[in-house]
Amino acid sequence: MTESIALIYSTTDGHTLKICQRMQTCIAAAGKHSVLIPIAQARVGGLADFDTLVIGANIRYGHHAADVGEFIRANAELLASRPSAFFSVNLVARKSNKNQPETNPYARRFLRQLPWRPRLAAVFAGKLDYPSYRPLDRWIIRIIMLITGGPTDPCTVIEYTDWRQVEDFADAICRL
Numbered sequence: 001m002t003e004s005i006a007l008i009y010s011t012t013d014g015h016t017l018k019i020c021q022r023m024q025t026c027i028a029a030a031g032k033h034s035v036l037i038p039i040a041q042a043r044v045g046g047l048a049d050f051d052t053l054v055i056g057a058n059i060r061y062g063h064h065a066a067d068v069g070e071f072i073r074a075n076a077e078l079l080a081s082r083p084s085a086f087f088s089v090n091l092v093a094r095k096s097n098k099n100q101p102e103t104n105p106y107a108r109r110f111l112r113q114l115p116w117r118p119r120l121a122a123v124f125a126g127k128l129d130y131p132s133y134r135p136l137d138r139w140i141i142r143i144i145m146l147i148t149g150g151p152t153d154p155c156t157v158i159e160y161t162d163w164r165q166v167e168d169f170a171d172a173i174c175r176l
């Protein structure tokens, strides 16, 4: 029987889902089956049939959504019982010195405060999409970008994601 991988994701604007979809393509190319599951629909007790569990989550104003940590705590036993992986998606990770689980402040803090020790962890740079933001968010992100040396033109749309890094991560998940 084909091994199956659950890709459980938390997204606001859809980029974390897009990353999961790219991973799904790589996983299929490796001959394995994966299922995309929004974290809100990942029921406690509903995941026991999967061989491998992957959780991916976006950052908004310094934090992953509260239900990501809650889900991990509620499923601690299950997550410890089989191979698992975690990835975080944020814009700080566009900087090469902040794109690893050990060097990215959000991923580091998040993993440190949880009982879960995923076998694999990664941090992917996300998407900057000023035109799609609400006015207040656009202003705040522009100020953050000004401070951190990023683009401030409100027309800017950039995917900072290193898709090769995503594909390598998906390949590594297949080998877990």
Ligand SMILES: Cc1cc2nc3c(=O)[nH]c(=O)nc-3n(C[C@H](O)[C@H](O)[C@H](O)COP(=O)(O)O)c2cc1C
Binding pocket: 010, 011, 012, 013, 014, 015, 016, 017, 058, 059, 060, 061, 062, 063, 089, 090, 091, 092, 093, 125, 126, 127, 128, 129, 133, 137, 141
């Ligand atoms: C309102 C808002 C707040 C954000 N806050 C942060 C942040 O604090 N740190 C960061 O690195 N990126 C931040 N980002 C960037 C997102 O993490 C990035 O755009 C990511 O690709 C979003 O993923 P999603 O499309 O799956 O929601 C923020 C984006 C928005 C729109």
